[in-house]
Amino acid sequence: MAILSNVLIEVTREGELILTGTDLEVGLRLHIRADVEEEGSITLPSKKLFEIVRESGNNLITIHETENNWVLITAGNSTYNLAGMASDEFPEFPKIEDDTFISLNSQIFLELIDKIIYSIANEQENIYSLNAVLFEKEKREEHSYLKMISSDGHRLSIMEKQVDQDLDALTLNPVTLIPKKGIQEWKKFCEGRDSVSISFEKKQMVLKDDKATMVIRLKGGEFPNYNAIVNSIRQENKIEIDRIPFLDSLKRINLFTEDNFHTIKISLENNKMILSSQNAELGNAKDEQTISYSGEPMVLGFNCRYFIETLQVMECERLDAYINSSSSPCMLKSDTDSGFLSIIMPMQL
Template sequence: MTKKASGASATRSFEIDAPSLRAGLKDVGDIVEKRTTIPLLSNVLMTVSPTALVLSGTDLDSWGERHVTLDGDADPMRITVHAGTLAKIADKLTASDRVRLALTDGKLTVSAGRSRFTLPTLPADDFPNAPDKAWDSEFEIPAINLGAALSTVAFATSTDETRYYLGGVLVHAQHGDLRFAATDGHRLARGIVALPDGAATLPDIIVPSKVVKVLTTLLGRYEGQVTVRACSSAVAFEIGETTLQAKVIDGTFPDYARVIPTQYDGLLKVDRETLVAAVNRVTTVSSDKVRAVKLSIRHDAIALSVSSPEHGTGDEEIPCEWSGSPLTIGFNSRYLLEIMAHMTAIEVEATFTDPKGPVLWRDREGSPATFVIMPMQV
């Protein structure tokens, strides 16, 4: 495939179908830095052999790598090109397009049908590789189980940079389970799956929020087993032809189990969709400053109310089952709705101690997903 033109450097090239190029770039694209003062970090590394294209991206804290099979006639090369630009080109090609990528004099020409693009490149030798690690734990877990557990808790991670150790999901082995937890100090989410073989030696690790987001996207596109490797400073996930490796957060996650109530004075059972619809309606009058919704709970009904000086009041009553004495309590409505969005049962339940104590929400007793929310003063 190599061609030589008089007075010019050798042209090296390869061909790939548009869907394979698009899928490969999508798998590493979310890792690549979108805004950076280091141009190389905005690029994707393309390592080409006769039979494979390896696409790599990094932000120096995480590394993504995707293998794509080629037809065996490609010219070996290593180049980096702007990831976002190449991805946009790939996205606009049709599924039937055959794409030719040719490197000449430091320029990458991308041709498909009657379209032709010429892109600048940067040297591949300076591209940062993922560091080698001695892994303490290695195990396999179904992609659907890992993705569901991460998705269940990720919404509760903190965005407060001063509490950086809350900016990710804690993954650890405990009581014969693999547990996932996230909290921002106002709400807590915990998920539990069966402990995979080999996971008992897993060190407690905090997976950064960005990595969790990328990971859940990858897992959503994959069916099968995921290989997980971890040590105290890093974690790696092998998802089919894609590998994601990342530094973990260097910090100590709080003992979140202490926040989860184990005793209660009242048990509430309520239809989840009915509660969500009612909260959405009464908060129509909420403002950005006032997000509290008040719940006045009695034996067979919950009276929901919202009051805003700017927009007025909203009230609604819905049926429920309540085992305790009458109770009035307030919640941040957005937090309450986010918790409801990650529950699945038709009828959910919550346990209460007092108007100021943490409230536990779950689909049912013994549910693998548990949510805790702190009340607001109303």
């Protein structure tokens, strides 16, 4: 639909300009004050309109509709003629139930998203539901929690945040899946806002404040039983590692991994961890780290990039890693990163 590249512009006698954009998965409506001479509506190419506004260098922009859906735009000494399309072809903005919203601090959502966004599956992944984030609420010991879970089939990220508000009014589906693009736009919506009102309906979620409304279409389908994966790891065989030295070591070792799988070998024994990688065309690398580990010696294979991306979203100085054997997943967490847990699946060496 060509008109989806356009932004719907509506002006009212009350001096309000309403901008609406959508790709049928995510929709956004903004309300802006304007000097309106005559009410009406039209759609204009959003990218070109953005470029005109950005390059104009002027505080005031005037838009005047002429004939056949053309508009004359004036900004300072510059004038532009821009072809638009009739507004009646633009998709209708979804209806919203105003009585189902609860208001939450935007920082809660930003912290949830930042900890899980990196491990959402890309569109080319075969499992359709992994291109989305599982969103849940939970009540434990009189405390309310919001939780986001993402996985690409090779790793799993879980983040939960305690909230002061009562979440009874927040109605979720049995499986509430938010598409990757929706999560990305949700994050942008929260940035620069102190609080956001949120509501969930059967097929869509809605974010809003007093000037903007965002609608995100929910995905259907199931999500893997992440609790079974978490419970499969006995938190007994613990490795204590300094995060920053470990992250720096991984970045060095990753220089000599094969591009497709980023495979590294991790050897553990008696408070020592040796990381090594090999590239058939370039050579090999080895790095040694001091850790706290007194278990049986193990040789592990993992995707280096998965560890790097996990450690980059953590904030602790020292993290705990749990692993049952050389063929089992590795769990990463720390007391500092409260509510966060990451699991990385092993690779064959």
